[in-house]
Amino acid sequence: MQTEAGTPLTTSAGPRRTPTRTRLLGLLGSVALLGYLLDQGTKAWASGSLDPARPRELLGPVLKLHLTRNAGAAFSMATNATWVLTIIAIIVIVATVFAARRIGSRAWAVALGLLLAGAFGNLTDRFVRAPQGGQGHVVDFLELPHWPIFNVADMCVVSAAALIALLAIRGIGIDGRRAGTPDDAADSADGGRDHD
DSSP states (O other), X not given: OOOSTTSOOEETTEEOOOOOHHHHHHHHHHHXXXXXXXXXXXXXXXXXXOBTTBOEESBTBSOEEEEEEESSSGXXXXXXXXXXXXXXXXXHHHHHHHHGGGOOOHHHHHHHHHHHHHHHHHHHHHHHSTTOTXXXXXXXXXXXXXXXXXXXXXXXXXXXXXXXXXXXXXXXXXXXXXTTOXXXXXXXXXXXXXXX
């Protein structure tokens, strides 16, 4: 039990501690790297194995593999604004890295890692795929009924957005504190916080 305000909550195993910022940044980086490698690996496989003219059923009519090249944003939006999308992706990456300096929550680490994975994944396509130079077309290959064709990077961005929205609704800031909670109370509510 907590004996006085501002002291860590204790359990039978001792004080409960939140991860250090270094560990949270490690989690963020691991999620970003795993998502990025999965995205680029599946795009390389799709580009070498799928015929754009012959979609394949993966889960019957529910999920098909349908190779396309997308000049636009996620889900084929803004197809005539490739340069703008490249600049936006760079801004998202810089803003995410800047925001990560304040990270204090596992959920935020996962959300920002997914956001970086998605942004880097599609940005890589912009620079390495034809016509290159920041205007390359993104490889999309996953198709659901009545839904634009997408890729793993798009899934990462959408998952990140959903998680960030959930955290915002719950009032959890990037530092792990709930909105309107004094610092000492938030620390004790989190079971103590390690800052480095």
